[in-house]
Amino acid sequence: MGIGQAVGSRVIDNETLGYFMGRVMLFLVKLGVDRSKVRFRQHLANEMAHYACDCWDAELLTSYGWVECVGCADRSAYDLTVHSKYTGTSLAVKEALPEPVKVEEWQATLDKKLAGPRFKKDAKAVQSAVDALDQPTLERLAAELGQTGSVAIETPALSDGTTRVELPKELLSISKTARLQNIREYTPNVIEPSFGIGRILYSLLEQVYWHRPNDAARAVLSLPLAVAPNKLLIVPLSSNPQLNPIARKLSARLRSAGIANMIDASSASIGKRYARNDELGTPLGVTVDFDTLTDGSVTLRERDSMVQVRGSEDEVVMAIRALVEGTETWEQVVGRMAVFGGQADDQ
Incomplete structure (x- = not known):
């Protein structure tokens, strides 16, 4: 299966990760590695690092069998998101757009007048949890709120030790809004290739050594x-x-x-x-x-x-x-x- 096909069928998580895997392959071939002795193996869910959403190893065939020589992990926006969460500082990139664009997005609003008396000292934590909801989650919760009249969301640990709170439609409203956007704001994702130079060199020497x-x-x-x-x-x-x-x-x-x-x-x-x-x-x-x-x-x-x-x-x-x-x-x-x-x- 080629990289384009793997990305298109979502075997590889995204196009950027596929691009770096392709560059890894080109690098190994330029070193002199035999194409028929290279393979990419995807990490299983129980092998995946906590920060990765997808990870592939380039393995080279040696007399010892297949040896992991290059790791290519998609860390998504894990690092910056976690730093931002615990420092309270936005680490997003702001990019001015040449022309304003109309964007539609889901927006959640917590009624602070009702939330304050109900949650007391936990109100700030509940508000932070609402603000952290992403667009796919908001879309799902909007449908759920319309059907059942309430939704449950994950929160930081509250004073009673719970990490989940139920919000009725009287407290929370979710609607789709349209606005003109002059600045594109996003948190950069990270692809992390890691090369085991010693393993690559050993595998290369073994593959290119022969006798007349x-x-x-x-x-x-x-x-x-x-x-x-x-x-x-x-x-x-x-x-x-x-x-x-x-x-x-x-x-x-x-x-x-x-x-x-x-x-x-x-x-x-x-x-x-x-x-x-x-x-x-x-x-x-x-x-x-x-x-x-x-x-x-x-x-x-x-x-x-x-x-x-x-x-x-x-x-x-x-x-x-x-x-x-x-x-x-x-x-x-x-x-x-x-x-x-x-x-x-x-x-």
Whole structure:
């Protein structure tokens, strides 16, 4: 079931809560979480926090089973309403309307001349209870008052210990009135997403860790570019002293563009150097080889597919920036650059 359908059928309480649930899903997918391993579970009534009118958990599938990683609670106007109730101060927002609008609303009036002698020192508490009645309740009570001649309402604790009072139609009148409204007044509602970063990170690492087919020794951590702390590995093809200065210059250029990278100029073969960085989750790799010395071109390698493309340093830097910024996909880069087959490292 999609979010729009869930909101429309009131499985999800309201559109705003649905919007935030959608944003939670987009965030998790951008981190690299597998869509098929995410689900949203609604809290049961006996699980719901006292302040929430609806609450959903985003759960991720791990080897431990489904793990709660994000909570998304609709606190409605609970906090401000309670503060307002106990401080006696309105915490509503007042918004001036560009044009007056005609509004109809139910209004309850307690006859103070009759209520004072009847309720004595409890009259103020009864008046507060009447003033606190919302529109749906007033509409229901108006019908009940017309049918039975009296209604019962909840009140703060009265002097006799009761929290409910019966009001006959002689004391209470409820009618619908119309007025011009120049100011919209409302108490803001709150949607509270809560992210368990540690749980999300663990679940992500477990989901994106895999091994190359037919080679259990070659592990890969498929962190997306948006998450990987190191975006790029620069590898001189061999220990030829002419290659290292080019690698260092390219590294500095990328760092000045805000792209985190590192150089691996160790004596291990280029395959081993790429393999250990695949396991660290480095998404991209640049090889500086002997063709670089003659024409200035370098290769760009993508971690998961191991596909390499070749181009000038400027072309490759532009492609790296586009990939890091998310304005281009690897498939688009491969489509416009020459695919590279490889080069021996013993020249």
